Structures are given as C-alpha cells and as structure tokens.
Amino acid sequence: MYKLDETVKQEYQALQQRLQKILQVLENHSAGATSSAVMSKVEDMREFIEEELKSLGNKPRKQMHGRLLLAKGEEERFLSCCRRIQEYMEQLSLDTTLSIWKLEEQQSKEHMSSWVRRLPSSPSAWYKSSAGAELKRRECTPGTRVDVLAHLLGWAIDNSTDTVYWLNGMAGTGKTTIACSMCKELTDNGELAASFFCSRQRQECRDVNLIIPSVAYQLARFSPSFQAALSAVIEKDEDVHHKVLDEQFEALIRKPLLAVLAVGPPVPGRMVVVIDALDECENRDSTRAILNLLLDKAVDLPIKFIVSSRPEPQIREEMTNERVKSRLVLHELDTGNVQTDIKAYLQAELKPMKPPPEEAQIAALVDRAGVLFIYAATVVRYIGYGNFRNAAVRLRTLLNGSRTENTKKNEEIDHLYMMVLDAAIGDQGLEAAEQDDMRQVLYTVICAREPLTVKGLSELLQIKDVERVRAALQPLWSVLHVVGVNELVTTLHASFPDFMVDSVRSKTYHCDSDVHNQTLANHCFELIKRAQPRFNICGLESSYLPDGNVPNIEDRVAKAIPQEL
Structure with missing residues (x-):
C-alpha cells in the first residue's frame, strides 16, 4: 500500500x-x-x-x-x-x-x-483596365447588339471543334464595344480566361509580341494547375517570352495546357480568350504569324479564342480560308437590325439634352449613321460637347449640313469628320495663325509615332505657350481625346487618321504625312541641337555595355530625352 x-x-x-x-x-x-x-x-x-x-x-x-x-x-x-x-x-x-x-x-x-511574374503581362491591354477606361472602351448600351452577343456566346459554350471565331468589321462598326460586352458576359459566367485589347495608341497594346505572354500570364491567374505547369516551363527557360512567336506559343500556352490536360481539365468550366482589334498591331508579318498559330496549334487545346479585327489584307488572307469556319462580318449584318441598335444607343446617350431630340431627328441621325456605330458615337460627342451646353444648335447643324450623295462606303463618316473640321479649322472667325496652330497640332497627333501630351506638342512644335495648344485642341475634341492629368492626346478612333491621310476623303484638310513627318524631323533636330550634353546624353558609364545590361536604362532615357523626341 x-x-x-x-x-x-x-x-x-x-x-x-x-x-x-x-x-x-x-x-x-x-x-x-x-x-x-x-x-x-x-x-x-x-x-x-x-x-x-x-x-x-x-x-x-x-x-x-x-x-x-x-x-x-x-x-x-x-x-x-x-x-x-x-x-x-x-x-x-x-x-x-x-x-x-x-x-x-x-x-x-x-x-x-x-x-x-517574369512575363510581361501588359495590363493596359486587359478588359476593365484603367487604360481601357482612358481609351473609352465600353460595353454595348443595354438592349443593343443582342443578336450578335447571343451568337458569340452560343459559339463559346457549344462543343464544336472550332477554336477560333473571327469577328470582322470595317472601322467604326463597333467591334471593340462588342468585345467588351463579350468579356463582361464571360466574366459573369466565370469563363473569361484572358483578354488583350490591341490599340495603336499605346506601345504595350500594339506590340504583337506581347500578346502570348500576356495571355499566358492571365491563364495562370485563372487556373492554378496551369500556373504550376507554366512555372515549370519558365523555370527551365527564363527568357522564353523573348523568343519568336511559335516558340512562345508552344512553351507558354500549348505545352502547359497539354500537361494539365493529361491529368484533368484546367478548370471545371470553359476557357475563352478575347483578342480585340488585332489589325492595330504594328507588325503585319507577326500579326499573320499569330493567327496561323491560333488556327494550327490550338485545335486540340481546351480553350477558345475570339479574335476581332478589320478585314486588313494580312488578316483577311488567313481568316477567309477553310480553317476558319466561325466568323461574323459586322458590316454585312442586316441593316435594319443594326440601325435599331444605333437608334437605341442614340436615345440613351442623348437623354441629357433639354429638351430631348425629337423622334424625327433621331431617325435622321440613324439614317446618316448607316451601320457605323462610330458615326453615332462621334455624333454623341459632338452634340454633347461642353456637357450639352449648346446641344440643340449642334444637332441642327448636323441635320442641316449638306451632303453630296454617292455610294462610297465611307460617305457618312467622311461627312461627319468634314463637318467637325469645318466647324473647327474652317471657322471664319479664326485668325490665320489660329487655323495654322490647329492644323499643326492635328497633323502632329496624326503622324506622331507615340501619343504626345499637350506639353509635348508645345515643345515639339515650338509653340512656347501651352495654352495655345489647348486652345487649338478644344474645337477638335469630337475627334481627338485628351487623356488623364498629363493630358495625353490621342485620336478618338482609328478611322479618323485613315480619313486624314487620304487626300480624296479629307480634301482641304488632308494631312500629307510625308511632308509633315519632314516638318517634325526638322523640329526634332532643333530640339537635339539644344540638348545638353550633346554627347553621351544619358550619362552611360561605358559605350561597350549593351543597353539591356545598363541599370535603370528606361529611367535614364526618360530623364535625359524629352518626351516629344
């Protein structure tokens, strides 16, 4: 015990x-x-x-x-x-x-x-990016383009073997707006795997070599299993995104998708990629190459691509053969259906007018728009200038403007652009110097390789008073867009530069790009003469070191070389 x-x-x-x-x-x-x-x-x-x-x-x-x-x-x-x-x-x-x-x-x-994260993701080209808002990308007005969107969504969810859908339309037919609406619908359904909105107005949005890395980056965010497979590829070859397009596609998209598919589906639902305005990329050969990759190497992948573009030669040649069975040509749709949508758009956007437009006035605008949504969009900007301050007068000016009847496909949009320019540059109350300022600023916006700020335009054109540039731009706001606090100046739509450089279409307002580019070159040489120091302007430590190996080279260039150059 x-x-x-x-x-x-x-x-x-x-x-x-x-x-x-x-x-x-x-x-x-x-x-x-x-x-x-x-x-x-x-x-x-x-x-x-x-x-x-x-x-x-x-x-x-x-x-x-x-x-x-x-x-x-x-x-x-x-x-x-x-x-x-x-x-x-x-x-x-x-x-x-x-x-x-x-x-x-x-x-x-x-x-x-x-x-x-080593991949260049190009967020400015994504759906719902801040850059997209600045560039006025937007969805369709509710109740418009219903049939087109239903057709596209039906293709996206069916089980056909077609992996590429071509949304084809001439300038101003609303391709980007439709692409935005598609992205919204796909996002709501959890099926938008990636998007890339091309644009001439931003460097990272017009470089075709950035499309595949950006799509791969977004796919990795969309599918964890794809991210794991993609990471393994990049770990073996950190510079794969610098290679030619076919090797990019094979390594960054095809190989990871097939690796995931061998185990199971990358995601429970569907994966759809939207690429908009492919024609606005600057390298035509590369544009043709990326289309070939999508058509030839994506046929056995669990992913679909919606590609929108104008029917430019380098794209039309690839997309009109037997490989592309799914396509929609916007400017060949039933005119009545398109005009019904344009009418709904005009009625919604012109509601702030007091009093609102009469039914007959809306009908007249619809008739002039034809099948071009860009015409309707430009009308809204023109009438709504200054928060609809003088909307009734501007509407009457539009409707009373004389037109020369012809059968050219650009008739209506040309007439609209001519009317805007007549009201701006052709204003008889302007001094000759003011008209010259307006032409110089407008032509520079059209010809510049990169969009310039208001200050950059002032420096390049040697107009010392920045307010003179702002005054020259103000009457042109129906066709030009001033973006953000830094006042970056861009064209409203790609159809406007096309119009301006065509002497037959723009007549007295024609921008001779060869002549004006020579003028800009002379201005650039004047700026270079004033640069200090003239030798080794970026202060590089050695001339033997490649630019890619120079620390902070972009910051040095931005600091040493004016934006207007």
Missing part, C-alpha cells in the same frame, strides 16, 4: 516537472513572437498547462476514507490528467502538421508566382 502511494506521488512530481519545463519553453518563445496567430496558440497552450498544473497541485479531499481508496483515487486523477495532456498534444501535433502543409503550399504558390 505504501509503495503504491509513493509511486503515484513520484509520477505526479515527474509530470509536474515536465509541464513546468514545457511552460518555460512557451514563455521563452512567446517573448519574441510577432505573429498574432502564433501568440494566440502559445497562449492557449500556456493556459492549458497552467490549468493542469493547478489540477495536479490540488490535495486529496479530506472526506476520502482509507489509504487504499485514497491511492486509487489519486491514480485515477493522475491517469485522467495524462489522457487530457495526450489528447491535447495529439491535437496540437495535427494542427501543427496541417499548418506546415499550408505554409509549404503557400510557399510553393509564391515560388510559382515568382516565375509567372
């Missing part, structure tokens, strides 16, 4: 000492912990151990009779305490193991993301 009592006592003391040591370890670690989660777990353990120590320290109740009964009670209390501690430690071990797994998974994802 005495031996049993002594044994229990020794076990009690040993357990108390072990718990005291664990408590001391916890105290030491909690002092340096910064994570709230870690501190919370340590505090829970400390409270549990203190509670058990308190339990072990309690003396047996006085009313217990007999040494045997006392010994058995103490033994049961001791075993119960041991079981509680064992259960707690098992739970703690499981929780720790799961936390480690979660941490390893997170680190693995971060490791994969670090490789994917």
Whole structure:
C-alpha cells in the first residue's frame, strides 16, 4: 500500500516537472513572437498547462476514507490528467502538421508566382483596365447588339471543334464595344480566361509580341494547375517570352495546357480568350504569324479564342480560308437590325439634352449613321460637347449640313469628320495663325509615332505657350481625346487618321504625312541641337555595355530625352 502511494506521488512530481519545463519553453518563445496567430496558440497552450498544473497541485479531499481508496483515487486523477495532456498534444501535433502543409503550399504558390511574374503581362491591354477606361472602351448600351452577343456566346459554350471565331468589321462598326460586352458576359459566367485589347495608341497594346505572354500570364491567374505547369516551363527557360512567336506559343500556352490536360481539365468550366482589334498591331508579318498559330496549334487545346479585327489584307488572307469556319462580318449584318441598335444607343446617350431630340431627328441621325456605330458615337460627342451646353444648335447643324450623295462606303463618316473640321479649322472667325496652330497640332497627333501630351506638342512644335495648344485642341475634341492629368492626346478612333491621310476623303484638310513627318524631323533636330550634353546624353558609364545590361536604362532615357523626341 505504501509503495503504491509513493509511486503515484513520484509520477505526479515527474509530470509536474515536465509541464513546468514545457511552460518555460512557451514563455521563452512567446517573448519574441510577432505573429498574432502564433501568440494566440502559445497562449492557449500556456493556459492549458497552467490549468493542469493547478489540477495536479490540488490535495486529496479530506472526506476520502482509507489509504487504499485514497491511492486509487489519486491514480485515477493522475491517469485522467495524462489522457487530457495526450489528447491535447495529439491535437496540437495535427494542427501543427496541417499548418506546415499550408505554409509549404503557400510557399510553393509564391515560388510559382515568382516565375509567372517574369512575363510581361501588359495590363493596359486587359478588359476593365484603367487604360481601357482612358481609351473609352465600353460595353454595348443595354438592349443593343443582342443578336450578335447571343451568337458569340452560343459559339463559346457549344462543343464544336472550332477554336477560333473571327469577328470582322470595317472601322467604326463597333467591334471593340462588342468585345467588351463579350468579356463582361464571360466574366459573369466565370469563363473569361484572358483578354488583350490591341490599340495603336499605346506601345504595350500594339506590340504583337506581347500578346502570348500576356495571355499566358492571365491563364495562370485563372487556373492554378496551369500556373504550376507554366512555372515549370519558365523555370527551365527564363527568357522564353523573348523568343519568336511559335516558340512562345508552344512553351507558354500549348505545352502547359497539354500537361494539365493529361491529368484533368484546367478548370471545371470553359476557357475563352478575347483578342480585340488585332489589325492595330504594328507588325503585319507577326500579326499573320499569330493567327496561323491560333488556327494550327490550338485545335486540340481546351480553350477558345475570339479574335476581332478589320478585314486588313494580312488578316483577311488567313481568316477567309477553310480553317476558319466561325466568323461574323459586322458590316454585312442586316441593316435594319443594326440601325435599331444605333437608334437605341442614340436615345440613351442623348437623354441629357433639354429638351430631348425629337423622334424625327433621331431617325435622321440613324439614317446618316448607316451601320457605323462610330458615326453615332462621334455624333454623341459632338452634340454633347461642353456637357450639352449648346446641344440643340449642334444637332441642327448636323441635320442641316449638306451632303453630296454617292455610294462610297465611307460617305457618312467622311461627312461627319468634314463637318467637325469645318466647324473647327474652317471657322471664319479664326485668325490665320489660329487655323495654322490647329492644323499643326492635328497633323502632329496624326503622324506622331507615340501619343504626345499637350506639353509635348508645345515643345515639339515650338509653340512656347501651352495654352495655345489647348486652345487649338478644344474645337477638335469630337475627334481627338485628351487623356488623364498629363493630358495625353490621342485620336478618338482609328478611322479618323485613315480619313486624314487620304487626300480624296479629307480634301482641304488632308494631312500629307510625308511632308509633315519632314516638318517634325526638322523640329526634332532643333530640339537635339539644344540638348545638353550633346554627347553621351544619358550619362552611360561605358559605350561597350549593351543597353539591356545598363541599370535603370528606361529611367535614364526618360530623364535625359524629352518626351516629344
């Protein structure tokens, strides 16, 4: 009996000492912990151990009779305490193991993301990007283009083997607006895997070599399994996105998708990629090459591509053969249906007019628009100038303007652009110097390789007063767009530069690009003459080091070379 009592006592003391040591370890670690989660777990353990120590320290109740009964009670209390501690430690071990797994998974994802982030993602070209808002990309007015969107969505969800859909339309037929609406519908359905909106107005949006890396980057964000496969590819070849287009496509899209497909679908639903305005990319050969890749190498991939463009020769040649079975030509749609949509658009956008346009006036505008949504959009901008301050007069000017009847496809948009220019440059109340300012600014916006700011236009054209440039731009806001706080000046639509450089269409307002480019070159030489220092303008440490290896080369160029150059 005495031996049993002594044994229990020794076990009690040993357990108390072990718990005291664990408590001391916890105290030491909690002092340096910064994570709230870690501190919370340590505090829970400390409270549990203190509670058990308190339990072990309690003396047996006085009313217990007999040494045997006392010994058995103490033994049961001791075993119960041991079981509680064992259960707690098992739970703690499981929780720790799961936390480690979660941490390893997170680190693995971060490791994969670090490789994917090496790709040029070109966010300005994405649907719903801030750049897109500045460039006036928008969805269709509710209730318009319903049949077109239904047709596209039907193709996106069917099980046909066609992987490329060509949305084809001449300038101004609303391709980008439709593409934006498609992106919205696909996003709402969880099926928009990637998008790339090409544009002449931004460098990263017109470089065809950036399309595949950007699409791959977005696919990695859309599908975790694709991200893992893509990361493995990039880890083996960090510079794969600099290679020719076919190697880019094979490594960044085709190979990862096939690797994922061998195990299971990349995502539970569908994956659709939207590429808009492909004709606005600057390299025609590369544009043709990327179309060939989509048509030849995407046929067995679990992904679909919607491509919109004008019917430019380099695109039409690839897309009018038997490889492309799914296409829609916007300017060949039923005129009545298109004009119904244009009418709905005009009624919605001209609502702020007080009083609103009469039905006959809307009908006249619809008749002039034909199938060109860009005409309707330009009408809205023209009438709404100055927050609809003089809307009624501008509407009457539009409707009373004389037209020469002909059958040319650009008749209506040409007439609209001529009317805007007549009201701006042709204003008889302007001085000759003011008209010249307007022409010089307009022609420079048309011919400049990169969009210029108002200040950049002032510097390049050597118009010392920036307000003169702003004054020259203001009457042209129906066809030019001034973006953001830095006042970047761009054309409203690609159809306007086309109109301006065509002497037959723009007549007296024609921009002779050869002549004006020579003028701009002379201005640039004048700016270069004034540059200080003239030699090693960027302050490079060595002429033997390639530009790609010069630290902060972009910052140096931006600092040393004026934006207008």
